[in-house]
Amino acid sequence: MLSIIQLDSTQRITLALKLSSMLFLFSSALSANSYPTRANIFIYAGCSQEKYQPSSPFEANLNSFLSSVVSSSSQVIYNSFAVGNDSSESSEGAVFGLYQCRGDLRPIDCSKCVGRLVNQIGLVCPYTTGASLQLDGCYLRYEHYGDFLGKLDTGLRYRKCSKAMASDADFFRRRDDVLADLQSANGFRVSSSGLVQGYAQCLGDLTVSDCSSCISDAVGKLKSLCGSAASADVFLGQCYARYWVSGYYDESGSSHNDQIGKPVAIIVGVFVGLAVLVILLSICKKSMG
Incomplete structure (x- = not known):
């Protein structure tokens, strides 16, 4: 049988603060446990x-x-x-x-x-x-x-090119700036210019000079194979380079299983939030009357 606990105004305020903290921690846990689902593609x-x-x-x-x-x-x-x-x-x-x-x-x-x-x-x-x-x-x-x-391998393994951009001089200038910056990568490098973003990475067993050669080759293939694409990926034997217009990549390509957890987390979060809200309103009502 449930017992009724009588609280004074100070205890009610303390409880409200604790419940708010619990909701914040719950929301933080959902964010912390979220997994970058694109990693599984x-x-x-x-x-x-x-x-x-x-x-x-x-x-x-x-x-x-x-x-x-x-x-x-x-x-x-x-x-x-x-x-x-x-x-x-x-x-x-x-x-x-x-x-x-x-x-x-x-x-x-x-x-x-x-x-x-x-x-x-x-x-x-x-x-x-x-x-x-x-x-x-x-x-x-x-x-x-x-x-x-440790052996340099620039053989093409995979490429993906999106639809071509319209003749946009600013896009091509910024894309070329990003690709030029990526060629100085030593391991992993991220670059951006305006709305164009990109990153490149070598395998950890390559020397600095071989990494530079591999990414230069990947960048060259991005331009020659994908031309004016709004986004492009090129994977070679031991490195890769990618660029895209900001907002192009979203979670739509994630697997079905990864998407299942999102609505579940949202639904649970909504119910917890509503429960805390009801308790807080009840506490406020009692405090006022």
């Missing part, structure tokens, strides 16, 4: 033709690699691994690989993105001795041989 994948046998040494080393990737991603946005190459007996099952998150992701979001990569790469490339998977916010690659690590 699939960009491209590549699978080798060679397969490995289930329960083989390669599979065991691959599972060890993927486990290490998950553990590491909560601490650093890039890491590379070599598993099973410490003796001639195990070289047949050796696995070399790396992962990298976009430079602006928080560690917790990097870990979530990489977790998706690990869960999906075996479905996209089942039983292959080499695979790569690029999501919007993170990248994963493994191979049977490690000769790709």
Whole structure:
């Protein structure tokens, strides 16, 4: 049975302040727990033709690699691994690989993105001795041989060009300013000029000079392949560059599962807000009469 608690005016005010604080904390928690859903968007994948046998040494080393990737991603946005190459007996099952998150992701979001990569790469490339998977916010690659690590690769993996802009001299000037600035990237770089924004990133295993060469190549391809597009993405083997007009990217491309949480959070927030409002009005009414 519920008991009725009688409060004096000071206690009522204190309770009202606490309830307001609870609502603020709840709203903050919703924001803090929100995940940049664009990070999950699939960009491209590549699978080798060679397969490995289930329960083989390669599979065991691959599972060890993927486990290490998950553990590491909560601490650093890039890491590379070599598993099973410490003796001639195990070289047949050796696995070399790396992962990298976009430079602006928080560690917790990097870990979530990489977790998706690990869960999906075996479905996209089942039983292959080499695979790569690029999501919007993170990248994963493994191979049977490690000769790709640290080696400059500017081969085109993916490009996307939006519809062309009308002849807008200001847009092209600002786009070129952004792209020129991105070419000075050493790792991850964000740039903007007016309404044009962009960013570029190299894999963490590239030297400064190789990173510069890779992004210069990516920028050149953006211009040659996408021309006057309002937005464009170019992903090469070890780097990528992107630009867009502010407001072009929204959450419409996010997966259905990611969108489910938004209305749920809004509905819960509304009910909590209404409950607090009713209590506050009741307290005010009692205080006034």
